[in-house]
Amino acid sequence: MSATITPREITTNPRRSDKVFRSVVSIVGLFAFAVLLLIGTFLALRGFEIFKIEGFKFLTTSDWNVVTDESGNQTYTFGIAAMLIGTVLIAITSLTIGVPLSVMTALYLNFYAPVRIKKFLTAVIDLMAAFPSILYGLWGYFVVMPMVIYWAKLLHKYFGWIPVFDVQQPFYERSPFLAGIVLAIMIIPIVTSVSREIFSQAPLDRIQAAYALGATRWAVIKNVVLPFGSSGVVGGAMLGLGRAFGETVAVYSILNIVFKVNWEILFGMGGNVASMIVLKWGEASPIETKALLAAGFVLFVLTLIVNFLADFIVNRAVKSGRA
Numbered sequence: 001m002s003a004t005i006t007p008r009e010i011t012t013n014p015r016r017s018d019k020v021f022r023s024v025v026s027i028v029g030l031f032a033f034a035v036l037l038l039i040g041t042f043l044a045l046r047g048f049e050i051f052k053i054e055g056f057k058f059l060t061t062s063d064w065n066v067v068t069d070e071s072g073n074q075t076y077t078f079g080i081a082a083m084l085i086g087t088v089l090i091a092i093t094s095l096t097i098g099v100p101l102s103v104m105t106a107l108y109l110n111f112y113a114p115v116r117i118k119k120f121l122t123a124v125i126d127l128m129a130a131f132p133s134i135l136y137g138l139w140g141y142f143v144v145m146p147m148v149i150y151w152a153k154l155l156h157k158y159f160g161w162i163p164v165f166d167v168q169q170p171f172y173e174r175s176p177f178l179a180g181i182v183l184a185i186m187i188i189p190i191v192t193s194v195s196r197e198i199f200s201q202a203p204l205d206r207i208q209a210a211y212a213l214g215a216t217r218w219a220v221i222k223n224v225v226l227p228f229g230s231s232g233v234v235g236g237a238m239l240g241l242g243r244a245f246g247e248t249v250a251v252y253s254i255l256n257i258v259f260k261v262n263w264e265i266l267f268g269m270g271g272n273v274a275s276m277i278v279l280k281w282g283e284a285s286p287i288e289t290k291a292l293l294a295a296g297f298v299l300f301v302l303t304l305i306v307n308f309l310a311d312f313i314v315n316r317a318v319k320s321g322r323a
Contacts, residue, residue, distance in 0.1 A: 047294025081261060084273060089265060098184030102240075105188070110199045125189050140253070167266050183244045194236030195236050198235075245272075277296060
């Protein structure tokens with residue numbers, strides 16, 4: 001006599017383990033958001049006095065002075081325009097150099113590299129993201145800078161008619177160009193990882209159809225993969241831009257920080273907001289500490305906007321790949 005088989009009950013209610021896991025993940029996500037909100041609130045509250053006193057001049061002027069007279073009274077002027085311009089200039093330089101290298105690396109890993117080489121290079125690129133910033137700074141100062149000085153002289157010689165490559169005085173050491181090259185190496189793991197993931201989601205039917213019509217591998221990449229993954233590359237580039245905005249120790253180690261607006265990336269003078277905070281923090285007076293926290297809040301908002309925009313672009317690219 002055969003045993004009676006009881007049909008399994010089908011239900012849409014999640015199991016207890018699913019409920020527990022969902023609760024834990026939700027709590028962790030909310031905790032991360034709460035920490036981010038608290039950091040932003042702390043910076044805003046501590047810097048509110050400076051925003052109230054300086055007003056919009058805090059973003060449009062470049063003077064940073066605290067003078068104490070004999071009676072102990074302080075006069076101060078705070079402005080981060082030069083540091084903001086330096087932040088953007090160095091970040092754009094790093095993107096100009098790092099994004100093409102990252103895209104080519106991602107294409108090689110997806111479409112040209114043998115399996116063993118692909119695994120090895122992927123591990124190496126991921127390992128690059130774990131290197132401490134100070135190592136990049138020391139490497140840039142002792143190894144890269146002598147070569148960058150030679151490249152800077154060539155750029156000035158042949159492209160000096162472009163204002164950004166013009167140098168009034170032949171001083172090329174510790175320039176924004178050097179900082180941009182070091183940051184370009186630092187953002188390669190981020191941009192490469194995002195680009196490789198987006199390229200791997202290119203529609204297989206279109207790729208096979210292109211091969212069936214006699215297209216070469218480069219033709220497939222040019223006409224199918226790159227158009228499909230362009231928005232993902234932009235998203236990865238903006239994630240790298242967020243990293244470049246907030247980088248501190250590496251830039252501080254190699255850049256000649258001066259509170260003066262410098263549009264010449266080859267000239268050895270400049271700065272960014274993060275390195276300025278490190279430079280001034282150790283000997284800052286109470287009012288100067290508030291000014292540094294206000295500068296940190298500006299950098300916090302700028303980086304947050306860039307990362308939100310990058311997340312939106314990447315999500316849109318992923319959804320289009322699944323459609």
